[in-house]
Amino acid sequence: MILKGKVWKFGDDISTDHIAPGRYFHLRTNLPELAKHVLEDAREDFASKVEKGDIIVAGRNFGLGSSREHAPRIIKLAGVAAIIAKSFARIFYRNAVNIGLPLIEIKEADEIDEGDVLEIDLANGIVKNTTKGKEYKFVPMPKFMLDVINEGGIENYISKYGDYKI
Amino acid sequence: MGKTIAEKILSEKAGKDVIPGEIIVAKVDLALVQDGTGPLTVEVFDKFGFKDVKPDKAILFIDHAAPSPRKELSNAHNILRNFAKRTRAIVSDVGEGVSHQIMAEKYVKPGDLLVGADSHTCTGGGLGAFSTGMGSTDLALAFGLGKVWLKVPETFLFELKGKLPEGVYSKDIILHIIGTIGADGATYKAMEFTGEVLEQLSQEARLTISNMAVEAGAKAGLIPTDEITKAYLKENGREEDFKEIKADPDAKYEKVFTIDVSNLEPVVSFPHTVDNTRKISEAKGVKIDQVFIGTCTNGRIEDLRIAASILKGRRKHPDIRLIIVPASRTVYKKALDEGLFDIFIDAGAAIMAPGCGPCVGVHEGVLGDNEKVLSTQNRNFLGRMGNPKGEIYLASPATAAASAITGEITDPRDYLQ
Numbered sequence: 327m328i329l330k331g332k333v334w335k336f337g338d339d340i341s342t343d344h345i346a347p348g349r350y351f352h353l354r355t356n357l358p359e360l361a362k363h364v365l366e367d368a369r370e371d372f373a374s375k376v377e378k379g380d381i382i383v384a385g386r387n388f389g390l391g392s393s394r395e396h397a398p399r400i401i402k403l404a405g406v407a408a409i410i411a412k413s414f415a416r417i418f419y420r421n422a423v424n425i426g427l428p429l430i431e432i433k434e435a436d437e438i439d440e441g442d443v444l445e446i447d448l449a450n451g452i453v454k455n456t457t458k459g460k461e462y463k464f465v466p467m468p469k470f471m472l473d474v475i476n477e478g479g480i481e482n483y484i485s486k487y488g489d490y491k492i
Numbered sequence: 493m494g495k496t497i498a499e500k501i502l503s504e505k506a507g508k509d510v511i512p513g514e515i516i517v518a519k520v521d522l523a524l525v526q527d528g529t530g531p532l533t534v535e536v537f538d539k540f541g542f543k544d545v546k547p548d549k550a551i552l553f554i555d556h557a558a559p560s561p562r563k564e565l566s567n568a569h570n571i572l573r574n575f576a577k578r579t580r581a582i583v584s585d586v587g588e589g590v591s592h593q594i595m596a597e598k599y600v601k602p603g604d605l606l607v608g609a610d611s612h613t614c615t616g617g618g619l620g621a622f623s624t625g626m627g628s629t630d631l632a633l634a635f636g637l638g639k640v641w642l643k644v645p646e647t648f649l650f651e652l653k654g655k656l657p658e659g660v661y662s663k664d665i666i667l668h669i670i671g672t673i674g675a676d677g678a679t680y681k682a683m684e685f686t687g688e689v690l691e692q693l694s695q696e697a698r699l700t701i702s703n704m705a706v707e708a709g710a711k712a713g714l715i716p717t718d719e720i721t722k723a724y725l726k727e728n729g730r731e732e733d734f735k736e737i738k739a740d741p742d743a744k745y746e747k748v749f750t751i752d753v754s755n756l757e758p759v760v761s762f763p764h765t766v767d768n769t770r771k772i773s774e775a776k777g778v779k780i781d782q783v784f785i786g787t788c789t790n791g792r793i794e795d796l797r798i799a800a801s802i803l804k805g806r807r808k809h810p811d812i813r814l815i816i817v818p819a820s821r822t823v824y825k826k827a828l829d830e831g832l833f834d835i836f837i838d839a840g841a842a843i844m845a846p847g848c849g850p851c852v853g854v855h856e857g858v859l860g861d862n863e864k865v866l867s868t869q870n871r872n873f874l875g876r877m878g879n880p881k882g883e884i885y886l887a888s889p890a891t892a893a894a895s896a897i898t899g900e901i902t903d904p905r906d907y908l909q
């Protein structure tokens with residue numbers, strides 16, 4: 327799968343409280359409404375301006391905090407195709423895989439700027455910055471996770487295979 | 493080859509010898525969701541067409557917004573109650589308390605695999621269970637299939653040495669560790685704790701350490717079981733659940749940290765990350781507007797006893813609100829029986845029903861703009877307590893109680909009797 331999109335830039339330690347703030351707890355059963363506030367506490371204008379296929383690029387420990395799967399779900403619902411970061415928090419990473427949102431870890435995330443256009447080759451582990459003419463390698467996800475991503479999430483995966491195929 | 497606690501439990505649950513880095517499918521003993529994550533679990537469970545829950549116990553906790561402050565959440569609660577009516581799942585309703593505390597009192601057994609749609613599910617590691625947080629969809633699958641996929645973590649060992657000084661508690665130890673290794677210092681790893689300090693900690697104090705493993709990014713916070721674990725289980729009427737859990741002597745750890753607690757001071761985390769820690773000597777004097785004692789981190793009876801011992805015969809500072817939330821109905825009842833409520837009420841506290849209280853910013857003590865709170869909870873992210881214009885400081889119940897008296901961050905050792 328090749329993903330292509332333009333970059334939104336975020337810093338270190340973007341928590342699930344930045345992504346899906348607790349004050350919208352009551353909207354958790356209404357994801358499209360909750361998605362209107364996605365990442366609001368990190369960047370107020372993000373939800374209104376993000377476009378389908380855009381890519382988030384962030385620093386260290388993206389998604390730290392709670393187990394709320396609503397966080398990656400509303401990022402995906404807002405149209406984001408993938409997230410690149412220097413590192414991810416564990417539960418966020420797992421949730422993103424389960425809902426079919428690709429995550430990529432590259433150390434050089436700082437070299438990518440807002441508005442750059444990227445091409446991501448998930449299976450081969452390559453990120454191309456077509457704006458800057460640079461290329462980065464990353465370790466592709468293990469096969470099981472890649473299978474889940476390719477199916478668009480674990481719901482489709484389990485519906486297809488009936489069980490975890492590991 | 494010797495195994496860590498994580499590798500031992502996961503090998504048993506996977507039915508084979510597992511190695512770190514490997515992705516496995518493991519049998520789930522206990523599974524939990526809460527009112528924030530559970531409705532989505534129910535939705536996905538139904539989409540799969542599952543009929544009933546498979547784990548020994550599947551528990552739906554209404555704790556984050558209990559009692560409900562608004563109709564959307566009341567409806568969310570009903571989704572969980574209705575699910576419990578049509579399946580074997582159990583509902584833990586308004587007034588029962590926070591999931592992780594109730595799991596420790598009633599359900600978690602050493603050696604179990606517990607998964608929960610709540611990040612602080614890692615609390616169960618304090619009782620020697622592999623206990624970890626994940627998402628709503630994972631829990632739908634854990635409920636329906638009775639198993640989950642897991643990557644086997646490498647383990648970091650934390651050897652706790654020395655003698656814990658007076659006025660310094662397990663909360664200070666874990667804040668100190670997170671301040672040292674960072675909020676991502678143990679990402680994807682299992683943290684395992686060992687050393688002579690464990691013998692100086694009650695079971696309740698140990699749960700505080702495991703509870704905060706996720707604040708260092710860890711998947712689990714594991715503590716070996718011993719006589720203290722056994723006594724705790726007995727006290728809760730389930731001595732037969734005891735099992736010895738410990739790592740093999742030749743277990744392989746990715747890293748070993750040795751921490752001497754003998755000179756540790758009380759620790760405070762400053763906004764807006766848990767690893768932004770300072771010693772009390774560098775923290776005191778910060779004026780605060782609210783003090784909150786409670787949560788799955790520090791809302792246990794021992795915590796309330798410590799707070800009461802400091803507040804006894806004293807009053808809170810007139811400029812602050814003091815909110816106290818026992819973590820469970822059992823804790824609430826004990827505190828009442830022991831006369832702690834008299835002390836709290838006379839000190840000017842507001843005592844709320846067992847549950848998460850103001851921790852997650854849904855109700856009961858949302859901060860005003862530019863207000864500061866000193867809380868015994870486990871995280872202080874921007875906006876966590878309902879207002880991104882507020883500031884959250886984290887500390888032990890002793891530090892919180894002492895600070896409630898003075899209205900500013902205060903060294904609890906000034907108030908020890």
Ligand code: SF4
Pocket residue numbers: 555556590591592610612787788789847848849851852869870
């Ligand atoms: S008390 Fe706070 S941290 Fe613990 S489960 Fe409730 S909201 Fe989460």
